[in-house]
Amino acid sequence: MELSDLQDIARKERESQKPIRVRCCTAAGCLSSQGQAVKSALDEAVAANGLEDRVQVIGVGCMGLCSEGPLVQVDPAGTLYERVEPRQCASIVAALDGGDADANVGDTTRPFFTRQVAVVLENSGRIDPERIESYIAADGYHALHTVLHDMTPAQVVETIIAAGLRGRGGAGYPTGLKWATVAKTEADRKFVVVNADEGDPGAFMDRSVLESDPHRILEGMAIAAYAVGASQGYVYVRGEYPLAISRLQTAIRQARRMGLLGTQVFESPFNFRVDIRIGAGAFVCGEETALIRSIEGHRGVPRPRPPYPAASGLFGCPTLINNVETYANIAPILRKGAEWFASIGTEKSKGTKVFALAGKITNTGLIEVPMGTPLRTIVEEMGGGVPDGGTVKAVQTGGPSGGCIPQSALDTPVDYESLAQVGSIMGSGGMIVMDEQDNMVEVARFFMEFCMDESCGKCVPCRAGTVQIHRLLTKIRDRRATDEDLATLRTLCEMVKQTSLCGLGQSAPNPVLSTLRYFPEDYRALIGAPSEPSANGAAPRTA
Amino acid sequence: MESTVVAREKPRAAGGAKQHPSGDNRFKMLEATMKRHQYQADALIEVLHTAQELFGYLEEDLLIYVAHSLKVPPSRVFGVATFYHFFSLKPKGLHTCVVCMGTACYVKGAANVVTAIETMAGVRSGETTGDGKLSLLTARCLGACGIAPAVVLDGAVTGRQTPDTVTQLVKGWLE
Numbered sequence: 145m146e147l148s149d150l151q152d153i154a155r156k157e158r159e160s161q162k163p164i165r166v167r168c169c170t171a172a173g174c175l176s177s178q179g180q181a182v183k184s185a186l187d188e189a190v191a192a193n194g195l196e197d198r199v200q201v202i203g204v205g206c207m208g209l210c211s212e213g214p215l216v217q218v219d220p221a222g223t224l225y226e227r228v229e230p231r232q233c234a235s236i237v238a239a240l241d242g243g244d245a246d247a248n249v250g251d252t253t254r255p256f257f258t259r260q261v262a263v264v265l266e267n268s269g270r271i272d273p274e275r276i277e278s279y280i281a282a283d284g285y286h287a288l289h290t291v292l293h294d295m296t297p298a299q300v301v302e303t304i305i306a307a308g309l310r311g312r313g314g315a316g317y318p319t320g321l322k323w324a325t326v327a328k329t330e331a332d333r334k335f336v337v338v339n340a341d342e343g344d345p346g347a348f349m350d351r352s353v354l355e356s357d358p359h360r361i362l363e364g365m366a367i368a369a370y371a372v373g374a375s376q377g378y379v380y381v382r383g384e385y386p387l388a389i390s391r392l393q394t395a396i397r398q399a400r401r402m403g404l405l406g407t408q409v410f411e412s413p414f415n416f417r418v419d420i421r422i423g424a425g426a427f428v429c430g431e432e433t434a435l436i437r438s439i440e441g442h443r444g445v446p447r448p449r450p451p452y453p454a455a456s457g458l459f460g461c462p463t464l465i466n467n468v469e470t471y472a473n474i475a476p477i478l479r480k481g482a483e484w485f486a487s488i489g490t491e492k493s494k495g496t497k498v499f500a501l502a503g504k505i506t507n508t509g510l511i512e513v514p515m516g517t518p519l520r521t522i523v524e525e526m527g528g529g530v531p532d533g534g535t536v537k538a539v540q541t542g543g544p545s546g547g548c549i550p551q552s553a554l555d556t557p558v559d560y561e562s563l564a565q566v567g568s569i570m571g572s573g574g575m576i577v578m579d580e581q582d583n584m585v586e587v588a589r590f591f592m593e594f595c596m597d598e599s600c601g602k603c604v605p606c607r608a609g610t611v612q613i614h615r616l617l618t619k620i621r622d623r624r625a626t627d628e629d630l631a632t633l634r635t636l637c638e639m640v641k642q643t644s645l646c647g648l649g650q651s652a653p654n655p656v657l658s659t660l661r662y663f664p665e666d667y668r669a670l671i672g673a674p675s676e677p678s679a680n681g682a683a684p685r686t687a
Numbered sequence: 688m689e690s691t692v693v694a695r696e697k698p699r700a701a702g703g704a705k706q707h708p709s710g711d712n713r714f715k716m717l718e719a720t721m722k723r724h725q726y727q728a729d730a731l732i733e734v735l736h737t738a739q740e741l742f743g744y745l746e747e748d749l750l751i752y753v754a755h756s757l758k759v760p761p762s763r764v765f766g767v768a769t770f771y772h773f774f775s776l777k778p779k780g781l782h783t784c785v786v787c788m789g790t791a792c793y794v795k796g797a798a799n800v801v802t803a804i805e806t807m808a809g810v811r812s813g814e815t816t817g818d819g820k821l822s823l824l825t826a827r828c829l830g831a832c833g834i835a836p837a838v839v840l841d842g843a844v845t846g847r848q849t850p851d852t853v854t855q856l857v858k859g860w861l862e
């Protein structure tokens with residue numbers, strides 16, 4: 145495979161495009177509400193009307209507005225149909241040349257769509273994730289070719305540093321620096337690993353990227369491998385994502401067949417092989433040292449760092465671990481330049497971030513916005529606020545490692561530093577909206593139960609501490625707690641935070657601390673003499 | 688609470704798998720997986736995935752068989768099989784109902800769905816009914832939060848469920 149072959153494939157793919165394209169979402173969300181039946185019905189209707197040479201039905205990835213799925217969109221008109229039922233497909237096809245279909249038409253001019261800036265999701269919902277040609281026609285694998293033929297590994301690392309990309313898996317460590325460290329380490333064997341464990345409940349960005357645009361991850365990995373000097377890669381995907389796994393397998397097979405993976409990629413001396421490892425349902429395996437143990441076929445138990453995986457990782461070799469979304473940013477950065485990327489976002493947080501909006505919010509789904517966009521814009525404008533006129537009580541970000549941001553802090557811009565300032569974290573991008581019905585003690589207890597169950601048990605502060613915190617929260621919830629218990633709760637939280645071995649234990653108290661900080665009335669209402677609760681106007685609530 | 692795997696399950700043969708390796712075709716398929724990984728110990732989790740897909744659950748004999756084949760101590764195989772939520776050392780019921788208890792589903796009332804099924808079927812979450820007809824399980828986010836609350840019924844993910852809709856569906860299985 146050479147550049148001209150790549151261009152040929154892209155040209156042929158574009159030329160074979162029919163005048164009217166009907167894109168039908170076949171990502172997990174829509175598939176679970178009859179998406180496949182909708183696609184088949186569209187195919188049938190096109191055939192029944194003899195429109196095959198003018199109209200093509202394409203199965204695409206997530207279009208973002210998952211709560212209104214199954215979604216169907218028609219090009220070039222741009223008409224979006226929501227909650228499509230198979231029986232409506234005939235009328236959608238009948239209306240392709242004008243006229244109205246018997247299906248709900250969505251408003252594509254609402255902020256949910258117009259305020260987005262697509263970098264990671266640029267192909268999502270547009271290309272067919274099961275066809276490599278579709279990705280190549282969208283400029284796919286061009287960056288890899290450029291990198292292999294026109295750039296040195298050091299130049300690639302420089303570009304990523306200049307772009308200012310930070311890890312999207314949670315902590316926000318500068319990606320370029322990490323690459324530089326692995327690149328510098330001398331070793332015969334190195335690995336690149338994709339962290340696709342996505343254990344945060346309420347987060348589905350990584351799933352969506354893998355299902356909608358799997359080649360983007362392979363291209364990002366290959367570029368990373370070239371930059372750091374690795375020749376083997378692993379994608380560690382959670383077992384709960386069967387569709388993502390199968391699309392990734394398809395993508396690997398296709399790329400290998402075209403010589404875009406394997407030996408002598410693009411006729412260059414670069415060799416790169418990718419394997420998939422399927423997780424087995426342990427949240428702690430998202431932690432990088434635990435993930436490495438798991439790939440090696442052991443219990444996924446974290447170990448102290450240093451040494452960092454960059455120095456000693458998989459099988460003791462230098463290993464680069466990045467999140468799915470981090471890799472998804474790589475090809476666009478090389479295609480459009482570090483400057484372009486650095487011009488999006490804020491001073492310290494460059495680029496865009498994908499968020500999974502869920503919970504008590506009108507528009508549930510995926511959005512991609514520039515870093516620095518105020519939470520209020522995301523939740524109220526794009527998300528449409530709480531349905532049925534309810535009010536936002538809190539926005540939970542960062543899952544069990546994060547915190548609850550109160551309504552009063554909705555003007556916080558989403559970037560790493562600002563979110564930390566209000567006691568939460570960016571995390572991987574899960575954003576769950578809660579309303580007045582939700583009791584924050586109950587929410588804190590929910591996350592603590594999660595951490596307690598998922599603690600690997602290696603170190604005492606986390607193993608025993610989470611159990612004790614959970615017990616105290618239960619006591620509070622059941623109105624059996626005293627002020628003394630509340631004080632113990634605080635002490636215990638600080639202790640677990642400071643003495644646990646890995647990020648799971650270190651961040652487990654965050655939801656408790658943030659709810660204590662912003663929603664003390666929820667706690668107070670459940671503590672103390674029964675005559676007190678109404679004193680500050682907070683009605684006692686239990687979920 | 689027990690997390691579980693949802694969609695990679697295949698129907699399992701009736702009864703446990705007690706046959707000798709030579710007599711059971713499934714062992715051949717397991718053998719093929721191990722061979723593909725060159726019997727390397729680091730493929731243990733992959734092999735257990737395949738074993739569970741083939742046999743439905745990881746019975747003791749099966750774990751010992753895997754330990755011998757990959758030349759790793761049985762203690763390590765048991766250690767791994769019990770560490771991960773995905774692996775089940777007990778047989779599951781004829782039908783499975785997995786209710787997502789991730790945050791998005793939780794705030795949309797998933798707990799009420801679980802309670803409704805528990806009451807209706809007389810089974811506790813994480814367990815199987817006495818007649819072996821239904822296993823009720825919970826999961827930690829299926830990544831389908833956009834259609835919360837999500838429930839997996841015999842491998843098919845369904846969204847926007849309520850206590851009523853789910854009990855209606857599950858009732859049919861119990862008759």
Ligand SMILES: Cc1cc2nc3c(=O)[nH]c(=O)nc-3n(C[C@H](O)[C@H](O)[C@H](O)COP(=O)(O)O)c2cc1C
Pocket residue numbers: 310311312313314315316317319339340341342343344427428429430431432433465466467468470572646647648
């Ligand atoms: C308990 C725990 C769970 C984690 N889960 C994930 C995860 O699901 N996905 C992920 O990318 N990173 C996860 N991380 C962060 C990883 O350890 C690691 O920092 C990240 O994969 C690095 O990639 P990045 O620099 O591209 O963000 C987790 C960390 C901890 C402590």
Ligand code: SF4
Pocket residue numbers: 428445446598599600601602603604606607644645646647648649650
């Ligand atoms: S903090 Fe918790 S999860 Fe992390 S090593 Fe310790 S016990 Fe295991």
Ligand code: FES
Pocket residue numbers: 169170171172173174175205206207208209210213214215509833
């Ligand atoms: S899954 Fe179809 S729009 Fe997201």
Ligand code: FES
Pocket residue numbers: 345346347787788789790791792793827828829830831832833835836837
């Ligand atoms: S929280 Fe249930 S699918 Fe994500």
